[in-house]
Amino acid sequence: MTMELTGRAAHRAEITARAQTDMAAMGVDAAFIDLMVETFYGHIRQHPTLGPVFDGRLAGRWPDHMVKMKAFWSSIAFKTGAYGGKPVMAHQGVDGMAEGLFHQWLHLFSDTLVEIGASEDAHGWFMTSAERIAKSLVLSLFYNPAFDDPRMRNPS
8 A cells, every 4th residue: 555655646746747847848837827817817806797706706805816726727737736626616606607707717818828928838728728627617507418408409
């Protein structure tokens, strides 16, 4: 059992080291993550559609949210496993939450990456990750498999 745990730890360390090397090659480090998160959520708060939805959920808790989002993106980028939140649960029951907001969120995220000078590779990597996250949240929050049932679309 000890050998198995040691092997897992070594494998985990290899994954994290490889991720750090890959991110460094794209110009991504902890300071980049901090800047990305601070800039992005600064824009979110000013956005006419997204701002009220986020502020309705996070009013008075923005500093804690920023810490969480930095841990979240660092965990994804550097594969540290440091983030232990439940994103789907965090987005359930949010007043004003709508599927179309995710398109706006993605557009603003892309604009933020351009604004902070992300390399082309970093922009692509973060957008692929953000799109996967958005798709997962949309499916979790808004998808109802019953609507795929042909009988539900064309009731007789």
